[in-house]
Amino acid sequence: MSYDATPRETLACQLAGAVADALRQDLVQQERALLVVSGGSTPVPFFRALAASDLPWSRIDVTLADERWVPEEDPDSNARLVREHLLQGPAAAANFVGLTTADPTPEQGVAEVAERLEGLAWPASLVILGMGGDGHTASLFPDSRELDLALSTGDPLVAVRTPSQPQARITLSADRLHQARRHLLHITGGDKRAVLGRALAGDDMRELPIRAFLSCPLAVYWAP
Ligand SMILES: O=C1O[C@H](COP(=O)(O)O)[C@@H](O)[C@H](O)[C@H]1O
Numbered sequence: 001m002s003y004d005a006t007p008r009e010t011l012a013c014q015l016a017g018a019v020a021d022a023l024r025q026d027l028v029q030q031e032r033a034l035l036v037v038s039g040g041s042t043p044v045p046f047f048r049a050l051a052a053s054d055l056p057w058s059r060i061d062v063t064l065a066d067e068r069w070v071p072e073e074d075p076d077s078n079a080r081l082v083r084e085h086l087l088q089g090p091a092a093a094a095n096f097v098g099l100t101t102a103d104p105t106p107e108q109g110v111a112e113v114a115e116r117l118e119g120l121a122w123p124a125s126l127v128i129l130g131m132g133g134d135g136h137t138a139s140l141f142p143d144s145r146e147l148d149l150a151l152s153t154g155d156p157l158v159a160v161r162t163p164s165q166p167q168a169r170i171t172l173s174a175d176r177l178h179q180a181r182r183h184l185l186h187i188t189g190g191d192k193r194a195v196l197g198r199a200l201a202g203d204d205m206r207e208l209p210i211r212a213f214l215s216c217p218l219a220v221y222w223a224p
Contacts (some may be wrong), residue, residue: 008188009045011223015186016049018219019126022182026125027059034121036172036180037086038065038130038138039078042188046128047085057093061120062086065129066139066171067099069106069159076167099157099170106159106170113170117156124180129218131187134164135195135208139171142207150174151205151212174212183216188223196220 005013019035026033037043064078072079079098087096097116101109129137136142140150141162150158156176160169177183187196199208 007223011186011188011221012045013049015046015128015184015221016053018184018221019050019128020053020055022126023055023060026181027056030121032059032061032121034061034063034124036063036065036124036127036177037082038128038186039067039081040130040132042130042186043128044081044085046186047082048088051086051088051091053091055091057091058095060094061097062094063097063117063120064099064172065127065137065177066169068165068167068169069100069109070167072098072100106168110157110159110170114156117172117176122176122179126182126184127177127180128184128186129177129210129213131185131192131195131210133191133195135199135210137185137210137213138177139165139169140174140209140212141165142209147206147209151209177213178216180216182219183213184219184221185210185213186221190224193222196222 023033067078068076070077099113101112103109131137134142139160143164144160144162146158146160151174153173154175158171158173160171199210205211
């Protein structure tokens with residue numbers, strides 16, 4: 001970078017470097033590699049930095065940890081975020097596997113999305129998690145009605161209804177999110193650092209669902 005990068009930009013570049021190295025390493029041994037990314041606002045600079053990485057993108061599958069059940073054009077769509085910020089330039093050659101269908105509800109679409117996911121190269125090379133201020137990760141929210149199911153099922157995906165959230169969602173289950181060689185947590189800001197500190201001090205996953213991943217092991221990428 002030729003200007004004074006902010007701590008968040010520097011973090012995004014460090015994370016992109018680590019992810020690119022891991023993908024290259026796995027692609028020496030296997031034909032395809034799978035990258036699971038999160039949505040929300042935090043990953044945007046990371047997506048841009050990773051898109052600029054020199055990688056054999058046509059051998060990389062990208063999917064999401066979770067998605068809002070909205071059309072891809074919707075401003076809240078995680079797929080839109082990935083397409084606009086990650087799948088750009090040479091990275092557009094990656095194979096993106098979204099988590100929505102044309103069905104009106106995630107309960108109706110979940111089987112079709114599960115079939116798509118089964119065609120991918122599990123275990124994933126990396127799962128990059130985000131975290132909300134309530135300790136949710138992917139769409140495992142403390143108040144999701146299906147939280148117990150999502151934490152315990154062997155199915156890859158769960159349709160979730162969450163009173164605190166405006167849209168229905170679909171999320172990879174904890175079991176499926178665990179199926180990766182490396183787990184990274186990308187968070188920014190003092191508030192999230194404090195939530196992570198609380199999570200590390202206890203063990204109730206229903207209170208702070210990020211706890212389901214703290215012993216993966218989980219590499220934490222944090223900046224103020
Ligand atoms: O709703 C979501 O939130 C979390 C965190 O998002 P952020 O905007 O605070 O970065 C994200 O990890 C998850 O994938 C997303 O659907």
